[in-house]
Amino acid sequence: MVAAKESDPSLGYLTRKDTEVKLPRATRVKNKTPAPIQITAEQILREARERQEAEIRPPKQKITDVTELNDYRLRKRKEFEDLIRRVRWNTSVWIKYAQWEESQKDFSRARSIWERALEVDYRNHTLWLKYAEVEMKNKFINHARNVWDRAVTLLPRVDQLWYKYIHMEEILGNVAGARQVFERWMNWLPDQQGWLSYIKFELRYNEIERARAIFERFVLCHPKVGAWIRYAKFEMKSGEVGRARNCYERAVEKLADDEEAEQLFVAFAEFEERCKEAERARCIYKFALDHIPKGRAEDLYRKFVAFEKQYGDKEGIEDAIVGKRRFQYEDEVKKNPLNYDSWFDYIRLEESVGNKDRVREVYERAIANVPPAAEKRYWQRYIYLWINYALYEELDAQDMERNREVYRECLKLIPHEKFSFAKIWLLAAQFEIRQLNLKGARQVLGNAIGKAPKDKIFKKYIEIELGLGNMDRCRKLYEKYLEWAPENCYAWSKYAELERSLSETERARAIFELAIAQPALDMPEVLWKAYIDFEISEGEFQKTRELYERLLDRTKHLKVWFSYAHFESSAMEKDVADSDLPEEEGQESLHDQQQLCVQHSRRVFERAVNYFRTSAPELKEERAMLLEEWLELEKRFGELGDPDSVRAKLPKKLKRRRQIETEDGPAGYEEYIDYMFPEETQTTNLKILEAAYKWKKQKVSSDLDED
Numbered sequence: 001m002v003a004a005k006e007s008d009p010s011l012g013y014l015t016r017k018d019t020e021v022k023l024p025r026a027t028r029v030k031n032k033t034p035a036p037i038q039i040t041a042e043q044i045l046r047e048a049r050e051r052q053e054a055e056i057r058p059p060k061q062k063i064t065d066v067t068e069l070n071d072y073r074l075r076k077r078k079e080f081e082d083l084i085r086r087v088r089w090n091t092s093v094w095i096k097y098a099q100w101e102e103s104q105k106d107f108s109r110a111r112s113i114w115e116r117a118l119e120v121d122y123r124n125h126t127l128w129l130k131y132a133e134v135e136m137k138n139k140f141i142n143h144a145r146n147v148w149d150r151a152v153t154l155l156p157r158v159d160q161l162w163y164k165y166i167h168m169e170e171i172l173g174n175v176a177g178a179r180q181v182f183e184r185w186m187n188w189l190p191d192q193q194g195w196l197s198y199i200k201f202e203l204r205y206n207e208i209e210r211a212r213a214i215f216e217r218f219v220l221c222h223p224k225v226g227a228w229i230r231y232a233k234f235e236m237k238s239g240e241v242g243r244a245r246n247c248y249e250r251a252v253e254k255l256a257d258d259e260e261a262e263q264l265f266v267a268f269a270e271f272e273e274r275c276k277e278a279e280r281a282r283c284i285y286k287f288a289l290d291h292i293p294k295g296r297a298e299d300l301y302r303k304f305v306a307f308e309k310q311y312g313d314k315e316g317i318e319d320a321i322v323g324k325r326r327f328q329y330e331d332e333v334k335k336n337p338l339n340y341d342s343w344f345d346y347i348r349l350e351e352s353v354g355n356k357d358r359v360r361e362v363y364e365r366a367i368a369n370v371p372p373a374a375e376k377r378y379w380q381r382y383i384y385l386w387i388n389y390a391l392y393e394e395l396d397a398q399d400m401e402r403n404r405e406v407y408r409e410c411l412k413l414i415p416h417e418k419f420s421f422a423k424i425w426l427l428a429a430q431f432e433i434r435q436l437n438l439k440g441a442r443q444v445l446g447n448a449i450g451k452a453p454k455d456k457i458f459k460k461y462i463e464i465e466l467g468l469g470n471m472d473r474c475r476k477l478y479e480k481y482l483e484w485a486p487e488n489c490y491a492w493s494k495y496a497e498l499e500r501s502l503s504e505t506e507r508a509r510a511i512f513e514l515a516i517a518q519p520a521l522d523m524p525e526v527l528w529k530a531y532i533d534f535e536i537s538e539g540e541f542q543k544t545r546e547l548y549e550r551l552l553d554r555t556k557h558l559k560v561w562f563s564y565a566h567f568e569s570s571a572m573e574k575d576v577a578d579s580d581l582p583e584e585e586g587q588e589s590l591h592d593q594q595q596l597c598v599q600h601s602r603r604v605f606e607r608a609v610n611y612f613r614t615s616a617p618e619l620k621e622e623r624a625m626l627l628e629e630w631l632e633l634e635k636r637f638g639e640l641g642d643p644d645s646v647r648a649k650l651p652k653k654l655k656r657r658r659q660i661e662t663e664d665g666p667a668g669y670e671e672y673i674d675y676m677f678p679e680e681t682q683t684t685n686l687k688i689l690e691a692a693y694k695w696k697k698q699k700v701s702s703d704l705d706e707d
Contacts, residue, residue, distance in 0.1 A: 073104060088120060095130055102134055110134065111143070125151070125158045136168060144168060152181075156188045163197070175205060186214075189221050196230070208238060225251070225260040229267045241275060262292055262300050269303065278311040293328075325349055337369045340381045347388065356397055363389045376419040383421050386410040390427065400435060407431065411447075420452030426460050433464070453484045458491070466498075474498060487520045489527040496534065505538060516550075529563075536567070556615075558622045561608040562629055568600035569633060598640045605630040609649070613677075620675040624651050651675035 063069050080097040087093055094117035101110035114131040121127065128151035135144035148165035155161055162185045169178035182198045195218040202211040215231045228251035235244035248268040255261055265288035272281040285304040292300060329346035332339065343366040350359045366385050371378035386406065393403035407428040414420055425448035432441035445461045448454075458481040465473040478495040485491060492515035499508040512531040521527060528551055535544040548564045605626065612623035627650050634643040654676055657669045 076100065091117070091121065091124055091127060094120070094127070098130075098134070102138070107138065107140070122154055125155055125161055128155070128161060129164065132164065132168075141172065152184070156185075159190065159194060162190075162194070166197075166201070170201070186217065192218075192222055192224075192227065195221065199234075219251075223254060225255055225258060225264045228255070229264065232267070232271065236271065236274075244271065245275075256291055259296070262288070262296055265292070266300060266303050269307065273307065273311075281307060282311070333365075338371070340366070340369075340385060343369075343385060344388075347385075351392070351396070359392065360397075363392070370413070374415050374418050379414075379419070379421075383410075383414075383424065386424070387427065390431070394431065403431065416451040420448075420454065422448070422452075422454040422456040425452070425457055429460070429464075438468075449480060449484075453480075455485075455488070458484075462494075471498075471502065486518050487522050489515070489521050489523040492527055493530045496530065500534065508534065532563075532567075556611055558626060561604065561626060565601045565604040565608075565630070565633065568604055569597055569637075594640060598637055601633060602630075605633075613679075620651070620677075621673075623677075624675050627651070649678060651677045 061072070063072055080093070080100070083093050084097065094113060098110045098113040098117065101107075101113060114127070114134070117127055118131070128147065132144050132147040132151065135141075135147055145168075148161065148168065151158075151161045152165060162181065166178045166181050166185075169175075169181060178201065182201065185194060186198060195214065199211050199214050199218070202208075202214060211234070215234060219227045219231055228247060232244045232247035232251070235241075235247055248264075248271060251264055252268065255264055258264070265284055269281040269284040269288075272278075272284060285300070285307060288300055289297065289304065326346075326349065329342060329349065332342040333346060336342070343362070347359065347362050347366065350362050363385070367382075367389065369382075371382050390403050390406045390410075393399050393406055407424070410424055411428065414424070425444060429441040429444040429448075432438075432444060441464070445457060445464075448457045449461070458477060462474055462477050462481075465477065475495075475498075478491065478498070481491045482488070482495070492511060496508040496511040496515070499505075499511060512527075512534065515521070515527050516524075516531065528547075532544055532547055532551075535541075535547060544567065548560070548567065551560055552564070608626050609623065609630075612619055612626065616622075631643055631647065631650070634645075652675070654674045655671055656674045657671055660667045660670050
């Protein structure tokens with residue numbers, strides 16, 4: 001049984017195992033390093049092509065008598081038949097077989113093969129095309145007609161079959177037959193191109209009436225704007241102006257509300273222009289503008305403007321366009337009165353016309369649509385209606401009292417207890433300043449601070465009073481500002497900066513002290529930096545040092561240590577530079593002060609390193625950055641510096657891997673940089689020695705037990 005399974009009749013006495021090709025086992029690549037000479041893919045392909053052996057082709061066979069020819073035909077037919085049995089579905093095999101039989105001039109056999117192929121896949125229109133082309137090429141016209149007739153009957157939606165069939169009949173001069181085929185095709189209601197081909201066919205033989213009848217059927221089958229325009233152009237080309245106008249009128253009746261109606265109206269108006277009927281064209285444009293929505297009438301507007309420039313006056317076109325657009329905007333704001341973008345467009349239109357009464361009327365109607373909910377996000381667009389209204393009254397209408405009234409009504413309308421708009425308060429105050437009404441501006445800003453205090457209002461009010469030189473008012477405003485927002489570091493810094501600009505050093509210091517004593521601050525680092533810079537600018541180095549110590553009590557951030565150390569390295573130099581000692585004494589003192597400066601700076605760095613080593617050992621990267629900064633500073637000290645002592649403390653950078661933990665469990669590994677400091681290295685070495693000693697001791701005791 002085993003031998004029967006392994007044996008194969010085609011292999012003779014050999015088994016399948018004996019005839020297997022044993023390929024060598026794929027060897028593993030041991031050395032994965034890149035080769036010294038790299039080979040490109042292009043080189044590999046070129047060498048493969050160069051070393052490729054020549055293709056083995058069968059020798060050419062010369063047939064000398066009928067017997068050999070019959071043998072050759074029999075052999076080829078057997079090959080084709082065997083191939084067809086294997087790949088019956090492959091169309092190209094059938095085509096090659098039929099074409100070979102055609103080359104042997106055996107048309108009946110070729111015809112039989114084509115028919116067998118069609119039985120396999122009659123939906124493949126390529127088979128029909130090739131079959132019919134063979135019959136046509138060999139001048140079997142009736143056979144070709146038969147093939148085309150069957151093809152278009154079975155596959156009536158394949159346009160290429162109809163085109164080829166009609167083309168054959170037309171080449172043969174059988175116009176009536178071609179027309180009959182077209183009629184059969186039109187019964188299937190093809191696309192526009194099929195109808196247009198039929199019309200061109202009739203026009204080639206000057207059959208105008210037939211073409212007109214086909215156009216009538218065409219616009220019924222495809223009631224589209226493009227079809228009607230083609231029909232009208234056909235009549236115009238034939239010289240039938242009345243018929244062309246009739247086509248356009250019928251199209252407008254049926255397709256006035258179509259999405260492509262704009263093209264129809266433009267084509268109709270241009271037709272009337274060519275016929276020198278300017279009034280008709282103008283009426284068409286106006287009718288179109290009344291019926292087509294705004295979004296789809298851009299091209300129509302442009303054509304209308306060009307038409308009026310050529311045939312009409314400027315006022316006429318402006319009135320027409322403005323009237324149309326006004327009607328559209330009225331329709332939009334009636335549908336949705338809270339759509340403020342439509343109101344803006346409407347107002348812009350009226351402003352371009354320049355009628356003040358109409359502009360004010362639209363503004364009043366627009367601002368009457370107050371948002372339904374007292375939430376700021378609903379008011380953000382609405383408030384610009386008031387702003388534009390006020391600016392229009394000031395800049396265009398030049399009515400200042402009305403402008404003031406607009407601001408007043410707007411500020412009354414806004415619910416300040418829930419939200420407010422600093423922009424409105426500031427615009428109202430700036431308007432009063434432009435009118436030289438300083439008292440009115442102060443009153444507006446004072447009301448703003450009382451009803452709806454905001455950062456912008458305080459800043460602008462202080463800026464105005466500072467420009468006028470009213471320092472007492474500025475102080476009061478800063479006090480109000482800080483009462484409202486005691487956590488605002490910007491306000492504290494600016495208040496202290498104001499006092500310092502007035503040479504009120506103690507007041508500025510007191511303000512800074514009050515500021516840093518606040519329980520909550522939005523940007524404390526900015527405030528502390530401003531206080532430290534203030535003390536440094538005043539030359540109070542001891543107070544600056546105390547400030548740094550107080551800051552370190554609150555935070556041990558790396559940047560604080562950096563700043564403290566750099567301050568210590570530069571404070572003494574400034575102190576010596578400002579002294580009035582003689583030159584020699586000054587140089588000695590400078591050297592001593594520099595040494596003291598270096599010692600102070602080192603002391604700060606040592607404290608920082610000790611803190612990161614003992615209190616925050618997990619912050620290894622910060623500690624390494626601190627040591628690198630210390631090393632750079634020691635290098636800048638020059639002769640007084642000691643970089644080697646800092647280098648001994650620098651850590652080693654190690655690449656390590658750690659597991660990534662996610663909600664679903666471990667998700668692979670990631671590399672990170674770890675730092676190994678010298679004291680950790682010594683501890684590790686001691687642990688290794690201790691473990692070795694224990695191992696040795698255990699080994700000696702085990703040997704003694706054996707003895």
